[in-house]
Amino acid sequence: MSDLNRDIKQLIIDALGLEDISVSDIGDEQTLFGEGLGLDSVDALELGLAIQKTYGIKIDADAKDTRNHFSNVASLAAFVTAKQAA
Amino acid sequence: MNWIKLEQLLLKGHSGRAVSFDPALDHDTLRGQALSLAGGLQQRGVQRIALHLEDAAELAVALLGAWRAGVSVLLPADLQAQTRQRWDPQVDLWITQSSELQALYANPLPGAGLDLDACRLSLCTSGSSGEPKRIDKTLRQMANEVEALEQLWGNELGEACIIASVAAQHIYGLLFRVLWPLCAGRSFVRQQLAFPEDMQRVSREHPAFAWIASPALLKRMGDNLDWPALSPVRRVFSSGGALPAEAAQALHQRLGQWPTEIFGSSETGGIAWRQGPGLWQPFADVQLSQGEDGALCIASAYLPPGHVEHSADAVRIEADGRFELLARLDRIVKLEEKRISLPMLEQALEAHDWVLEARLGVVRENRASLGALLVLSDSGLFALREHGRRTLTQTLRQHLSQHCEALALPRRWRLLRQLPLTSQGKLAQAQVDALLLAPRPKQPEVLSQNQLDGVWTLRLAVPPDLAFFSGHFPTTPVLPGVVQIDWAISLGQQLLDLPPRFGGMEVLKFQQLVRPGDEIELTLGFDPQRSKLHFAYRHGDAACSSGRIVWAANDNLGGSSDIKEPPHA
Numbered sequence: 001m002s003d004l005n006r007d008i009k010q011l012i013i014d015a016l017g018l019e020d021i022s023v024s025d026i027g028d029e030q031t032l033f034g035e036g037l038g039l040d041s042v043d044a045l046e047l048g049l050a051i052q053k054t055y056g057i058k059i060d061a062d063a064k065d066t067r068n069h070f071s072n073v074a075s076l077a078a079f080v081t082a083k084q085a086a
Numbered sequence: 087m088n089w090i091k092l093e094q095l096l097l098k099g100h101s102g103r104a105v106s107f108d109p110a111l112d113h114d115t116l117r118g119q120a121l122s123l124a125g126g127l128q129q130r131g132v133q134r135i136a137l138h139l140e141d142a143a144e145l146a147v148a149l150l151g152a153w154r155a156g157v158s159v160l161l162p163a164d165l166q167a168q169t170r171q172r173w174d175p176q177v178d179l180w181i182t183q184s185s186e187l188q189a190l191y192a193n194p195l196p197g198a199g200l201d202l203d204a205c206r207l208s209l210c211t212s213g214s215s216g217e218p219k220r221i222d223k224t225l226r227q228m229a230n231e232v233e234a235l236e237q238l239w240g241n242e243l244g245e246a247c248i249i250a251s252v253a254a255q256h257i258y259g260l261l262f263r264v265l266w267p268l269c270a271g272r273s274f275v276r277q278q279l280a281f282p283e284d285m286q287r288v289s290r291e292h293p294a295f296a297w298i299a300s301p302a303l304l305k306r307m308g309d310n311l312d313w314p315a316l317s318p319v320r321r322v323f324s325s326g327g328a329l330p331a332e333a334a335q336a337l338h339q340r341l342g343q344w345p346t347e348i349f350g351s352s353e354t355g356g357i358a359w360r361q362g363p364g365l366w367q368p369f370a371d372v373q374l375s376q377g378e379d380g381a382l383c384i385a386s387a388y389l390p391p392g393h394v395e396h397s398a399d400a401v402r403i404e405a406d407g408r409f410e411l412l413a414r415l416d417r418i419v420k421l422e423e424k425r426i427s428l429p430m431l432e433q434a435l436e437a438h439d440w441v442l443e444a445r446l447g448v449v450r451e452n453r454a455s456l457g458a459l460l461v462l463s464d465s466g467l468f469a470l471r472e473h474g475r476r477t478l479t480q481t482l483r484q485h486l487s488q489h490c491e492a493l494a495l496p497r498r499w500r501l502l503r504q505l506p507l508t509s510q511g512k513l514a515q516a517q518v519d520a521l522l523l524a525p526r527p528k529q530p531e532v533l534s535q536n537q538l539d540g541v542w543t544l545r546l547a548v549p550p551d552l553a554f555f556s557g558h559f560p561t562t563p564v565l566p567g568v569v570q571i572d573w574a575i576s577l578g579q580q581l582l583d584l585p586p587r588f589g590g591m592e593v594l595k596f597q598q599l600v601r602p603g604d605e606i607e608l609t610l611g612f613d614p615q616r617s618k619l620h621f622a623y624r625h626g627d628a629a630c631s632s633g634r635i636v637w638a639a640n641d642n643l644g645g646s647s648d649i650k651e652p653p654h655a
Contacts, residue, residue, distance in 0.1 A: 020476035045306040058310040061283040
């Protein structure tokens, strides 16, 4: 597991107050919202804020598909990496 | 812009009068579709339908078409299996997708006015007892309300496109993003937009726009938005739950206007509004009074004539009629604008084999969620021991998901040996909330302690929710040996006159596992000559563990172990 993936999993657990779930319980490709981890749209909003704050990046509000990056941990990590490089 | 009364929307078509877009829909087409649906419903002899449509324009077609055909409409709050099962006997037909809607179109009925008192709509929400409740409204009540809204804010909204982050399935969304714009001739966006970025993108596509939003969105709008581009927003409405003062303040700073908060309920429709901090201003058609319990009582043109709704909101009413909201008087809570009945979910939890008693409360962290205090049954305790805490809580969440939306599933669980009830059998909500905020225990519960000839015998209960169980081990919780030693030391220090320095450990034996909920016996005796604390844990007849802990009065360490510090669990 890459460090960034692990950090993002910990961020998800902490920001959303998930109990009885550890980083090893969240798969890199596991769907976070709806089925899968069972998070809802309010979690998506919270996670958006937490990711921006933690990594000092901004979600581009004018791009149509930003929320696609939130589908799983791997896509979030790729998004954070790309934003930090930009 | 020309106002068309709600009951006259199907009288004649107005081509070119925009209703919605993507795909574009004008009033004439909307009317045609509604009349075709009316024809189809009448042909099939349908009397009562349930509607759950995400597309607000389709919802408008379905509502108007049903009313034209004399069909009563139920708007369920969600499509949970339990919800469908509950309302199914009261409806002939469910329309939950556009394909189902379109399949019903047939030869249209002629355009006509709608009967303000015969056309009916029912909304579903949680009653105070926990039972889902059905609220019936006439078209007249809704017509009165949208006219009042237009009186207050119509001029200012002008030709604003109505953009919403809330569902049209509830009273607020239905009135503000569907019925009001339909009558006013304002266009509205079909979809509910859950994310700030979507609100921004769509807002930019329109020269004038207004937002129908809720605290869930408004308190989470970040710095990544182009606030200068959003500041032309004609008005920002917020309803469904309390908007935190900081969120209102932040919007004021960024947009140069205070959000317009609407206070209302499914039962009453709108009650009052305010812009910025301060008192609530009742709508013109609303008469307020106060019950003996301090609760707000409402009579209004948005309720059936003569009906006074006794709410569960405690208030303070000023001489000028404006009021301050104080607290809820019942056990209905709002989570991100969803009304949740705690008693209903507690009953659902208690219906599970594993649960003896359950109490719920709200845990307010980044997001508010429910927490559950549970007393497990024997089979629940067995499940915890055999499969671990995660399996237990996941299974109970799964069980509850048949009764509520995912949002209401408890995120925090605290397993207690018993609820700390008062002698009247009550447990105050404040205490439930405090127990949910408390960290999981690290110490045993001492049930009794006796001393005989210098040897202490303690009966201990191992808390089912001991903090150490989660990591040791996730699927088979057992009491770690190091914790047993730690407890022996700390209890020994409380009860016996032990020397100050820990010196080491001897002859440690671990013979049998100690598990969540076990009641065990601990004996503690101090041998001052050898400066050794003898401890032994037993569970019934079986020895669990024993050993000796060596103490040193000075730097001269005794014992055979190299350990210089007491172990810390």
